[in-house]
Amino acid sequence: MRIDLPAAADTFELGRALGRLLRAGDLVLLTGPLGAGKTVLAQGIGAGLGVTGPVVSPTFVIARVHRGGRLPLVHADAYRLGSVAEVDDLDLDADLADSVTVVEWGGGLVERLADAHLAIRLERAESGEDRTAVLCPSGGTWPERIAALVSSPRVNAVSSPR
Ligand SMILES: Nc1ncnc2c1ncn2[C@@H]1O[C@H](COP(=O)(O)OP(=O)(O)OP(=O)(O)O)[C@@H](O)[C@H]1O
Ligand SMILES: [Mg+2]
Secondary structure, eight states, rough: OOEEOOHHHHHHHHHHHHHHOOOOOEEEEESSSSSSSSHHHHHHHHHHHHHOOOOOOTTTSEEEEOSSSSOEEEEEEETTTTTOOOOGOOOSSSSSGGEEEEEETTTTTSSSGGEEEEEEEEEEOSSSSEEEEEEESSSSTTHHHHHHHHHHHSSOOOOOOO
8 A cells, every 4th residue: 555645744644544543552653764754744643643742753752742633643753762661661651551552663673562553664765755655455454544544535545545
């Protein structure tokens, strides 16, 4: 499932639409190169959940918990976790089962934190603002929920599923 994201606002809005349908215990993995827009997408997710306070890059703190929204948002940067440490070893002041967990660079590292997950790969051209989100729902109710998301009028510029 691919979604065209011509500008940063489109990436934010995709995150916001996703944030509205997230449930407690959900795990969302954001992968893609430096500057691909993973944090922008996480910011949109925070907006969709209604969290208070800015969702900034967690790069220097590894993980942050954002409260005040419908569900707590755990925003982590697995790039700094390395291969051994795991998000659930971080002693976060939040229970992942009661929260939404969004991990940047989490591909291949943190999938086993939950039975099911949504992976979103952000691709970018060498120059320009164009990005493409590749949505990979895995397990649980993710396939149905993503089908609903991409048919929602809030997510525009959706190219045909493939
Ligand atoms: N279509 C787009 N989607 C997302 N961001 C875009 C887009 N076009 C331009 N940008 C810009 O690209 C940058 C993306 O930065 P962001 O911090 O979200 O990337 P990242 O993937 O989290 O990087 P890092 O690997 O350093 O964590 C922002 O400055 C944003 O404004
Ligand atoms: Mg980032």
